[in-house]
Amino acid sequence: MASQTGPSRRTFLAAGSAVAAGAAVPLLSSCSTSSATKDTSASDAKAELPTYAPVTAVRPDLPASPQGSMPGYFSYPRNPKPAFPTPPLEGLDEVSIIYPTYSAVPPKPGNNAFWQRLNKGAGADLKITLATGGDYPTKFQTLIAGGDLPDIAGFPVPTPDQPQVMSRLFADLGPYLSGDAAKEFPYLANIPTASWKTAVANGTIYAVPQPRALPSNPLFARVDLIQQLGANPEPKSYQEFLQLMKDVTDPKKSRWAFADVWGMVTHLQMMLGAPNVWDNSTGTFTSTWADERTKQALGMVRDMVKQGLFHPDAASATAQFTPLREYFTSGRTVMTSDGYAAWDIFGQQIGYDKVTAMVEPKHDGGGDARHFGGTGSQGLTVIRKGLGEKKTRALVNLLNWLCAPIGTQEHLYRKFGVEGTDFTWKDGMPTLTAKGSRELVDVQYITDAPTILGPGQKATVTTQHAWHTRVTAGLLPNPAVGRYSDTNSRKGSQLKKITDDAQLDIAFGRQPLSHWDDVVKQWRSTGGDKMAAEYSRSTA
Known part of the structure; x- marks a missing residue:
């Protein structure tokens, strides 16, 4: 559940x-x-x-979709x-x-x-x-x-x-x-x-x-705060999303839009149409780190930080669940990126009517961005x-x-x-x-058993089901899921640290955006190119 x-x-x-x-x-x-x-x-x-x-032991109140969204239940069946x-x-x-x-x-x-x-x-x-x-x-x-x-x-x-x-x-x-x-x-x-x-x-x-x-992780939002502030809870483009971040940020009231650099980079990659970790559309694996849209997303986050839209402790809080969740539930951040199960954690803590998950828009508008798929x-x-x-x-x-x-x-x-x-x-x-x-x-x-939505209140489960159905309709998979890379098994943490550290350095002004080009070269020579070759052989 x-x-x-x-x-x-x-x-x-x-x-x-x-x-x-x-x-x-x-x-x-x-x-x-x-x-x-x-x-x-x-x-x-x-x-x-x-x-x-x-197998369906009991009929759900809301069905699963062929694309992979979960079924929803409004109550737990008695006397099974x-x-x-x-x-x-x-x-x-x-x-x-x-x-x-x-x-x-x-x-x-x-x-x-x-x-x-x-x-x-x-x-x-x-x-x-x-x-x-x-x-x-x-x-x-x-x-x-x-x-x-x-x-x-x-x-x-x-x-x-x-x-x-x-x-x-x-x-x-x-x-x-x-x-x-x-x-x-x-x-x-x-x-x-x-x-x-x-x-x-x-x-x-x-x-x-x-x-x-x-x-993968939804972009959660404090819909109660957004509505109180008269902001737009359903932005249809990046510019509308950026305006939402500006509208909810008020340092005098200890309230900021976001706090997780890596999480925001990922959601912006979705808006920009960047690959989900890897791309193999040509039969050869290429990394999202080398894609210009990832560099663009990182530059956008850097600009957000410059504009004061990130929590002042974001540098230390990035990817740390305890502070990020506490900022969100206390209202010090209005949006956060977290696992889908956090929807129930937040709902139980502060009320389901105060929390929703946003659907990322395409950068220039024109519909929903393709949400990244996880591992399943x-x-x-x-x-x-x-x-x-x-x-x-x-x-x-x-x-x-x-x-x-x-x-x-x-x-x-x-x-x-x-x-x-x-x-x-x-x-x-x-x-x-x-x-x-x-x-x-x-x-x-x-x-x-396969995960489900609920059992829970009808309004809550219906909202969650609608989000899952909508994002799974155009889910963008990571083509490396299920493929083994010996290099990744040995150097995965080392390679991850290279890109993680560089994102923080650039976001907080310790390095210029142009530094990312050198980071990608380092990542590739340290093992990234070997990973790509190993994944590519699986499609040969």
Whole structure:
């Protein structure tokens, strides 16, 4: 559900880059005898993804669109029916699992009735180890280096030597999930095709994704403040958007338009029609950093900062969720860029009637800009190699069980537990009690059913659904999603720092706009050109 939150795309990619920065040597050492090759891009492009077979356990109030917008629900269905006649792990004693979490760590099973019921529903003791999201890449590196692998593990992306790591240590799930084979696991087959692209390695499926919405970060706006100030909440061109920023900015009242440099550059790239990270329209990958429209967007942000439209602490707050969200909810900024799940976070904090998501206009007017698509998934989950066919199949079925959608008893139990103990009904929605909140084992970071909008108030869900439907109609995908670059796995964080630092230097006047040309040259020579070549080979 949209109200359940985790890291945004930016946070997740940064976590993966942490592995790239520090894990290469141990991973290479542990996988040096693998027969897998570094460059598997050509075979990956031919991998057979699961046949998509949508499942609707309960009819939504607002339908999903063929372009990928999520269905919407105004209430949570009461008395759902079980989807599984027997527990997925029936016959097994225990299963070891490790994954990153972005929620509070619950009490251990001995003092946790929720966890005990989760074990009963699964049919075995779930020996779960939780690691905080920011620490997980390092934890995973340690597991790989020491060979101390659990049965199921979250897999950070990108990971150096990813094809070799997958081939040597984790099970090939292609026999269970490629093509029509996935129909044996209907709730995994219910995951949209776009979410499976990142699960491919060595020309087959090696992981199960955690599906997420297709659009990248929305541009959120305090519509209440915009209306109070008599400004235009729906600008139809860049000039109207810039005027909106000027109209809402008033330093004497500690109110500014924005605070996130990188976020604004991205939304301006959309308005200008720049590529979404990469462009391969000619069959060769070229980076958005080398596109003149990106340089133009950066110059526009520099001018915004000069005009005083950015929060005075923007240099330190850029991409830092805590201050950016606090500025927005307190009204010190009127717009912010954040993950789509933040819509519910903001709505619950300050009221849904005060928050909306804007649709970026084309720079010169004439309609909506193409919103950038994300990865369609937040993370990957893998199964240890060498467990035997029977156990491996049971573990795939456990992941299938964890993907049972809204309208099934399994969904209700894993999200909310037992009525009267873990949750009570409030406004048509199961609401966790203090005990339920404390004991909840948030397994959505292993895998989950496809994301939905709501359940929630009709007006709110309808507004969210309208935004998602509108932006997904013309979504601009990143063509590199689902393609592996060995250079990106090793140098991703280094390359990201080059462009991140330069954007801040230019935006805040520490370097002229012309400095960007030198930055692009440095980025290309440091590894950007190799990344482009590796991605291009996958389309040859």
